[in-house]
Amino acid sequence: MNNSYKLSVNNTTSFSLDENSLENLDAIQTETAKFHILKEEKPFNIEIVSSNFLAKKYTIKVNNTTYEVAIADALDLLIESMGIERGGTKIVNAIKAPMPGLILEINVEVGQTVKQNDPLLILEAMKMENSFLSPRDGIIKSIAVAKGIAVDKGQLLIEFE
Numbered sequence: 001m002n003n004s005y006k007l008s009v010n011n012t013t014s015f016s017l018d019e020n021s022l023e024n025l026d027a028i029q030t031e032t033a034k035f036h037i038l039k040e041e042k043p044f045n046i047e048i049v050s051s052n053f054l055a056k057k058y059t060i061k062v063n064n065t066t067y068e069v070a071i072a073d074a075l076d077l078l079i080e081s082m083g084i085e086r087g088g089t090k091i092v093n094a095i096k097a098p099m100p101g102l103i104l105e106i107n108v109e110v111g112q113t114v115k116q117n118d119p120l121l122i123l124e125a126m127k128m129e130n131s132f133l134s135p136r137d138g139i140i141k142s143i144a145v146a147k148g149i150a151v152d153k154g155q156l157l158i159e160f161e
Helices: 019-023 074-081
Strands: 004-009 013-018 026-031 034-039 042-052 057-062 065-072 094-096 101-106 119-125 128-133 138-143 156-160
Touching (some): 013 019, 065 074, 119 156
Antiparallel strands (some): 004 013, 004 065, 057 065, 101 119, 119 128, 138 156
């Protein structure tokens, strides 16, 4: 099976490569992460400056000009066509009440820096205490509730900067 790849350079230029063109590439590794390539009898010095293998993103220098390159294979292209972001993470900027309840305790203040899993507040719902931990590192932008206040499902509790 001949795999093909889509390369995006500096988020502006895209082109496709297949395994045959890669196998026929006239390339010699000169040092770790450095290569000498001949294409149409023109020499190119290539250096891999940095790489994020899991994200398939690389920073390379071609004859001392730096480029950002992203590589997508057939699976990546299929996932993208379905509207799904592979390996993407969503940054949580607000915490909302998942159910109606009563605020028992607030452990943070506006402007406070928190780390992931730091306790933020306790919500009593259905005779159970639910502790809310910070989903990420950040700074508390606002606290929309106070101790002893009843909240509705979906109501904003805490917002991050």
